[in-house]
Each structure stands twice: as structure tokens, then as C-alpha cells.
Amino acid sequence: MGIQQEQPSVTSQQLSNPPRTATADLFGDPIDSHPLWFKQSSFLSPDFDSESYISDLRTFVPFETLRSELQSHLSSLKHELVELINRDYADFVNLSTKLVDVDAAVLRMRAPLIEIREKILGFRGAVEGSLVSLQGGLRQRAEASAAREILELLIDTSHVVSKVEKLIKELHNVPADLSNGDLHTAEKGHLSNGVSTQHTEIGINLRETQSMLLERIASEMNRLKFYFAHAKNLPFIENMEKRIQNASSLLDTSLGQCFVDGLIHKDANAVFNCLRAYAAVDNTRNAEEIFRSTVVAPLVQKVIPVNSGGNIGDELEEDYKQIKILISQDCTFLLGISSTENSGLHVFSFLGNSILKEVVWAIQQGKPGAFSPGRPTEFLKNYKSSLVFLADLEGYCPSRSAVANFRAEAVYVDFIKQWNIGVYFSLRFQEIAGSLDSALVGSSLIPIPKSDSDHQMTLKQSLTLLECLKSCWREDVLVFSISDKFLRLTLQLISRYANWLSAGLSARKTRNSGFEWALAAAPDDFVYIIHDLDVLASEVCGNYIGHVFNILNSCSPQVLDNVKNSILQGGKSLKDLIPSVIDSIIETLVEKSNEELKQLHGIVAAYRMTKKPPPVRHSHYVSGVLRPLKAFLDGERANTYLTEDTKDKLIQGAAVKITNRYNDLAADIVNTARKTETSLQRIRLGAQRRAGASSDVSDHNVSETDRICMQLFLDIQEYGRNLGSLGVEAAKIPAYGSLWQLVAPQDRQAEIRF
Incomplete structure (x- = not known):
């Protein structure tokens, strides 16, 4: 195979x-x-x-x-x-x-398979033909159904138009039918327009009957609008468009007249039916505008005349009070009807589009200056009065969702935008920050006479800062909605004062011009600064934070914590300036003491090339070294305004720096004297050797350097006693120890004692 x-x-x-x-x-x-x-x-x-x-x-x-x-x-x-x-x-x-005779077996199987295939193809063709026929029938059926729907729509539209026209005709006939008074159930079983006899009981008057008819017409008009929207492109509907427009115009006119009549006579049933009719035809704006022009406008015109010619003031507080009284008297009638539960009248916004809109328009026309931030005090007063007025209007809202809808109204948003708070803050910023800048640009510190003030501040600059800080949170300045900006202004004022003081201290240290107040200030003037910094820091971190917290008590704890930390940081920045001010006082006192220490050079002149005997008492200059410091501490300002802790820091700092300077000068004098004496001795010895004289030098006489050191030793003992009188232990000052080691005799080196 x-x-x-x-x-x-x-x-x-x-x-x-x-x-x-x-x-x-x-x-x-x-x-x-x-x-x-x-x-x-x-x-x-x-x-x-x-x-x-x-x-x-x-x-x-x-x-x-x-x-x-x-x-x-x-x-x-x-x-x-x-x-x-x-x-x-x-x-x-x-x-x-x-695999024997396979070909014959294949031939035997092929004939039935071909026959089956032909039958299947024929059946398939029959099925496809039936399917095409069925799809065509379904398509014709759908087209017929669509045509039937359109036909039914057209018929319904025609019936509704005819019904509306008939109802409008009946509406015009109602006054003639009811001219003899109210209907009685015994006289008439029903009205020709289909109103049930239960609506014609004793007490139903003409307005109520008209309003009920109008509500029914409005319901039919709503159906008609629905039909028109779904078939507006059809020729039949286009031919009826004029009839629909005429019916709509007649409905609007009749509904407006009935609504006005109901408002004037305060007919609750008629007004309720009219509002339902307006809601049915989705024409709430007309109802709101009619209420505005019929009821609200005359009330507001009594309070804010539009044609006043600008002869009235721009304050709004009293106007709002009168308007609120008139609203409670004449507008609550309709507001109560529109807020009826499950009435479907929540679509109306009489508060916003009628009352508030008319009030805003009257203010714009009669008192346009009320919105101007050019006079910040009056502007803020009017703004807060407006917020109170809006809150009073929100009191008529029956639910929170109604309040939210009222606030979302375009007239409400536009009214809020009328108050340009950004410009107001800019003016307040210039006013508050400008007053502080004016106080800080002076060429000298300005003390405040005690008789002119009951406060604790001593300088005008510090008092101005405190007044500016308080101004940021005054009731007649602060706008709660932008309290974050006033907090930023608060911190900026503190920073401005701190930078002014630190820059002045730096200029005083480097003798740079531009800060004349710092260059011209005496140490006693800086006592005022230290006192004011203490008071400012205590006030800012104490009562001031408490006052701010009372204003922001409605904020979250996290916000309050951030506010507290930021203000505390500002108070700390003021407190941190006190050491720098103390250092500036110390530098000034040290400079004055240096003038006395320069007399150390007189000791050299007194004992150089002279036979002056060794000293027995201290020099007269010693008592003057600490005299500037003592005079400062004994002054009235230091005794009045400096705390004991501040005095101690000042004394210790001044004592250390003066002693350092004393040590430097004394060391320079002694070292120079010793070098000079060594050179002179060398010259003398050379001269004696050349003359053949004896080289024996008498050691019985005290040298010039020794006498200078003896004088300095007496002086530093007196200086140490003077330090002790100020409460400073001289032995604890490293520079004094060095000075003692420099000039003390050998037998006194071990212990500092005087």
C-alpha cells in the first residue's frame, strides 16, 4: 500500500x-x-x-x-x-x-447528502421570504400605529383647543350669569362649564368662581402645550397656532385681572386658585411681577421714594425697619398661601423676585449712594442693615431648602454683589495701616504725657499700634465674611511695628542714616520702648485674643486654634525684641563708660620717667566708670517702667561689657609698659658698659611698670567694690579675673578679695 x-x-x-x-x-x-x-x-x-x-x-x-x-x-x-x-x-x-471499496461507499452516501442539501436550501429560501414578508408587515403596522398616534394627538389637540376656547367663552359669561349674587344649590344644579354644584355653595363669590375656571383653563392649556411641543411641525398644528396663541393671551389677561382682584380684596381662595393656574402653565414670573407691581411697589415707594431728587440721606436702617413692618402687614397674606404644604406652590419666589427685587430697585433709584464704599462707616452700617433685612426675609421661608433656594435667586446674588466688600477693605486697610505708618515715619520718639492718657502706653508709636489692632476688630469696622483679611491685617500691623523697631536698632548700631529717631534716642527713651513692648505683648496674647475669640465664636475649633497660634506668634515677635533693645541701651552706656576708661593712659604719664612714689589709693576716674550706669538706673523712667528682672539683665550685661573693655585697655597699657621698660633697661646697661661703670643696678627702687600695676590693682579693687554695690559679683566676670591676674601682686593672685 x-x-x-x-x-x-x-x-x-x-x-x-x-x-x-x-x-x-x-x-x-x-x-x-x-x-x-x-x-x-x-x-x-x-x-x-x-x-x-x-x-x-x-x-x-x-x-x-x-x-x-x-x-x-x-x-x-x-x-x-x-x-x-x-x-x-x-x-x-x-x-x-x-479500506476495501471505499469509492463505491462514497458514491452511495453522496446522493442522499445532495438531496438533503437541496431540501435545506429550499426551506431556507422559504423562511427568508416569510421573514421579509413579516418584517414588511411589522413595518407597516408600526407606521400605521405612528400615524394613528399622530392622528389621535391631532384630534386631542383640536378637542383641547375647542375646550379651552369654550371655557374662555364661559369665563367671559360668568359675570352675567352671577350678576344677581351668589348661587344657591336649590336654584342651579351645575354650571354650564362643568363646575360641580359643590363649588356653588353659599359663600362662593364671583372671584372664586373665576379663579376656579381659570385654574381649569390653565390645566387644559398645559395639556395643549404638551401636544403642541410633540407635533409642532405638522401643518395641522401650524394652522392652529394662532388659535393657541389667542387662547394663551386671553388666559394671561384674565388670570392677571383675577389675581390682582384677589390680591386687592385679599381673597385667599381666589388667590390660591390663581397661583395654581400660574403654576400649571409654568408662568410664575408673571405672578411674581404682578404681586411686585400691585402690592410691594406702593409699599416700598412710601418708604424710599424713587423721585426724591437725592434730597434724602443714604442710610437704610430705618427704611428697612419700616419696610419689614409693611411686609408683615400686607405681604404675609400671599407668602402664607404660597408656602402652604403640599400645595405645589413652592415654585414661586415672591420673597426674591417680588419683595427683594423691588427693594433693591428702589434703593438703586432713590439712594444709590448707599452702595458706595467711599464712606466706609456709612457703607458698613448699610451693609449690616441689609444682612439683617435679608435674614428677616429668610424667616418667612418654611424650610431650609426654601432658604437655600431664596439665597440662590439671581436677585439675591446680585444684591450681595452690590456691596463691594473688597473696595471697602482696601479703604479700611489704607486708613488703619496708613495711620500706623504716619506714626512710625517720624524723626523721633514721641512720649505721651501722663495727664493726656489713662492707658499704659508711653509712646505715641506704640499707642497707635494698639489702637490700629483694636480697630481691625471693632464692630463698626469688621466685616465677618472677610474676617480672614482683617486677621492678616492684624498680623501685618504687628510685623510692621516690629520691623520698624528692629531696623532702627540695627541703624543705631551701624550708625546708618534713615532712622533718625533711633540715632537721636537716649537710653531713657528706650526704657519707654521696653515698657511698651511688654504691655503690647501682654495685651495681644491676653485680652486681645479673648476679644477676637468672642467675635469668631461661631467658627470651628480648628479655625480658632489657627487664629490663636498666629496672634500668639505675633505677640511673641514683640516680646523677642526686648533683648535687642536692652543691648542697645547697654551699648550706649558702655560708650559713655569708655570715655572714663580712656583716663587709664594718664596712669602711664604719671609714672613714666618720674620718681613719683608708689600709689596708696585708687585713681579718681574709677568712680566715673560706672557712673552712667548708676545714673541710668537711678533715673525716674528706669525706676518707673523697668521691672527688676529687666534691670538685672541690663546691669549684668553692662557690667560684663564694661569690664571687658577695662581689661583690654589695662592689658594694653601693662604690656606696653613692660616692653618699654625692658628696652630702656637694655639701653642703660649698654651705656654703663661703654662708660666702664659698674653694672650693678639697684633693685631697691620700684620700677615704673610695678607702680603702674600697683595703681591699676588699687583701681580694680575699687571698681570691684563699685560693681558689688550694683549687685554684681566681680569675681564671676571672666574679664575681671583676667584683669586681676594681670595686675595683682604674686601673693594676691590666688584669691580675688577686696
Whole structure:
């Protein structure tokens, strides 16, 4: 057979051998194993494509390597096929014996298959024809249904238009039918317009009957608008458009007249029915405008005449009070009807589009200056009065959602925008910050006479800062909605004062011009600054924060914490300036003490090249070294305004710096004297050797340097006693210890005692 011819010869030894398996090399890997990139399962994929497979592998596998692997895989497959044939050789041989007369069997099966195929094709054609016929019928049915809907819509539209016209005609006939008075149930069972006899009981008057008819007409007009919206492009509807417009115009006119009549006579039932009619035709704006022009406008005109010619003031507080009284008297009638629960009248906004709109228009026309921030005090008063007025109007809202809707009205938003709070704050900023700047640009510190003030401040600059800080949170200045801006202004004022003071102290230290007040200030003037900084820091971190918290008590705890921390930081920045002011006082006092210390050079002149005996008492200049410090401490300002702790810091700081200067000058004098004395002795010895005189120098006389040191030693003892009188322990000052070691005799070096 054909298959047997393609098979290789198989020996009996091969038949007896088991199937071949891949052998392993020394390392345990199969000899015919493939690399990881060669996936045999890829060939079994239904969508396998040889070209794409090769193109994907060629990007990282050489073509020769790929061909070698494919040939190896082909050989493996052939070998596996041979093994399979050898394993099932008996079945393979029997297969050829069973395939007898296959062609005849195929011919016998082909005829019925062809017949079945023809039947299926015929049935399929019949089904497709039925389907096309069915789809055509369904399409015709849908078109007929759509045409029927349009026809019904047109018929309904025609009926509604006719019904509306009939009801309008009946409406015009109502006054004639009811001219003799109220209807009685015994006289008439029903009205020709279909109103039930229960509506004609005793007490139903003409207005109520008209309003009920109008409500019914409005309901029909609402249906008519619905039909018109769904079929407005049809010729039939276009031909009826003029009739619809006429009916709508007649309804608006009649409804407006009935609504005005009901408002004038305060007929609750008539007004209620009219409002339902307006809501039915979605024409709330007309009702709001009629209420505004009929009821609200005359009331507001009494309070704020539009044609006043500008002869009245711009204050609004009294006007708002009168308007609120008039609203409570004449407007609550309609407001109560419109807020009736489950009435569907919540769509009206008489508060916003009638009352508030008229009030705003009257203010714009009669008192336009009320909105001008050019006069901040009057502007703020009017603004707060307006907020109170709005809050009073919100009191008529029956629910929170009604309040939210009122605030979302365009007239409400526009009214709030009329008050330009940004410009107002800018003017207040210039006013408050400008007053502080004016106080700080002066060329000198300005003390406040005690008789002119009951406050604790001593300088005009400090008092101005405190007044400006308080102005930020005054009731006649603060706008709560922008309190964050006033908080920022508060911190800016503190920072401005702190920068002014720190810059002045720096200029005083470097002697730079531009801060004349600091250059011209005396130490006593800085006492005022220290006192004012203490008072300002205590006030800002104490009562001032409490006052701000009382104003912002409605804010969240987190906001209050942030406010507190920021103000405390500002108070701390003022407190932190006190050490710098103390240092400036100390520098001034040290400079004055240096003038006295310069007399140290007189000691050298007194003992140089003279036979003046050794000193027995201290120099007269010593008492003047600490005199500036004592005079400052004994002054009235220091005793009045400096605390004991501040005095102690000032004394200790001044004592250390003066002693340092004293030590430097004394060390320079002693070292210079010793060098000079050594040079003179060398010269004398040279002269004696040249003259042949004895080189014996008398050691019985005290040298000039020793006498200078003796004088300095007496002086520093007195200086130490003067320090002690000020409460300063001289031995604890490092510079004093160095000075003692410099001039004290050898037997006094170990202990500082005087």
C-alpha cells in the first residue's frame, strides 16, 4: 500500500525494543532538549503563522540557529512517528485491509447528502421570504400605529383647543350669569362649564368662581402645550397656532385681572386658585411681577421714594425697619398661601423676585449712594442693615431648602454683589495701616504725657499700634465674611511695628542714616520702648485674643486654634525684641563708660620717667566708670517702667561689657609698659658698659611698670567694690579675673578679695 511504501524497513529487533526516549548527558540534561525560546506548543496553535513566527524569533535568534532547531525538531517528529507505528504495527497493517471499496461507499452516501442539501436550501429560501414578508408587515403596522398616534394627538389637540376656547367663552359669561349674587344649590344644579354644584355653595363669590375656571383653563392649556411641543411641525398644528396663541393671551389677561382682584380684596381662595393656574402653565414670573407691581411697589415707594431728587440721606436702617413692618402687614397674606404644604406652590419666589427685587430697585433709584464704599462707616452700617433685612426675609421661608433656594435667586446674588466688600477693605486697610505708618515715619520718639492718657502706653508709636489692632476688630469696622483679611491685617500691623523697631536698632548700631529717631534716642527713651513692648505683648496674647475669640465664636475649633497660634506668634515677635533693645541701651552706656576708661593712659604719664612714689589709693576716674550706669538706673523712667528682672539683665550685661573693655585697655597699657621698660633697661646697661661703670643696678627702687600695676590693682579693687554695690559679683566676670591676674601682686593672685 502507499503507506507501507513510505515507511522504512522495520526489523524484528526494532519491534522488540521499547519506544525510544531522550538520553541524558553527564549533567542530567536531555541530549535533544531545545532552548527556552523554542516553544513546541506554538506549532499546535490554530492561528499559527510561519512567517510571523520566524520574523519574531529573528530579532534575537540567528537564522542558522533557528533552522538547525527546526530541522532537529523535524527529525524528532519523524522518529516519534516511526516509534508510534512500531508500537501499533498490527493495527496499522489491518487498517489497509479494512479500506476495501471505499469509492463505491462514497458514491452511495453522496446522493442522499445532495438531496438533503437541496431540501435545506429550499426551506431556507422559504423562511427568508416569510421573514421579509413579516418584517414588511411589522413595518407597516408600526407606521400605521405612528400615524394613528399622530392622528389621535391631532384630534386631542383640536378637542383641547375647542375646550379651552369654550371655557374662555364661559369665563367671559360668568359675570352675567352671577350678576344677581351668589348661587344657591336649590336654584342651579351645575354650571354650564362643568363646575360641580359643590363649588356653588353659599359663600362662593364671583372671584372664586373665576379663579376656579381659570385654574381649569390653565390645566387644559398645559395639556395643549404638551401636544403642541410633540407635533409642532405638522401643518395641522401650524394652522392652529394662532388659535393657541389667542387662547394663551386671553388666559394671561384674565388670570392677571383675577389675581390682582384677589390680591386687592385679599381673597385667599381666589388667590390660591390663581397661583395654581400660574403654576400649571409654568408662568410664575408673571405672578411674581404682578404681586411686585400691585402690592410691594406702593409699599416700598412710601418708604424710599424713587423721585426724591437725592434730597434724602443714604442710610437704610430705618427704611428697612419700616419696610419689614409693611411686609408683615400686607405681604404675609400671599407668602402664607404660597408656602402652604403640599400645595405645589413652592415654585414661586415672591420673597426674591417680588419683595427683594423691588427693594433693591428702589434703593438703586432713590439712594444709590448707599452702595458706595467711599464712606466706609456709612457703607458698613448699610451693609449690616441689609444682612439683617435679608435674614428677616429668610424667616418667612418654611424650610431650609426654601432658604437655600431664596439665597440662590439671581436677585439675591446680585444684591450681595452690590456691596463691594473688597473696595471697602482696601479703604479700611489704607486708613488703619496708613495711620500706623504716619506714626512710625517720624524723626523721633514721641512720649505721651501722663495727664493726656489713662492707658499704659508711653509712646505715641506704640499707642497707635494698639489702637490700629483694636480697630481691625471693632464692630463698626469688621466685616465677618472677610474676617480672614482683617486677621492678616492684624498680623501685618504687628510685623510692621516690629520691623520698624528692629531696623532702627540695627541703624543705631551701624550708625546708618534713615532712622533718625533711633540715632537721636537716649537710653531713657528706650526704657519707654521696653515698657511698651511688654504691655503690647501682654495685651495681644491676653485680652486681645479673648476679644477676637468672642467675635469668631461661631467658627470651628480648628479655625480658632489657627487664629490663636498666629496672634500668639505675633505677640511673641514683640516680646523677642526686648533683648535687642536692652543691648542697645547697654551699648550706649558702655560708650559713655569708655570715655572714663580712656583716663587709664594718664596712669602711664604719671609714672613714666618720674620718681613719683608708689600709689596708696585708687585713681579718681574709677568712680566715673560706672557712673552712667548708676545714673541710668537711678533715673525716674528706669525706676518707673523697668521691672527688676529687666534691670538685672541690663546691669549684668553692662557690667560684663564694661569690664571687658577695662581689661583690654589695662592689658594694653601693662604690656606696653613692660616692653618699654625692658628696652630702656637694655639701653642703660649698654651705656654703663661703654662708660666702664659698674653694672650693678639697684633693685631697691620700684620700677615704673610695678607702680603702674600697683595703681591699676588699687583701681580694680575699687571698681570691684563699685560693681558689688550694683549687685554684681566681680569675681564671676571672666574679664575681671583676667584683669586681676594681670595686675595683682604674686601673693594676691590666688584669691580675688577686696
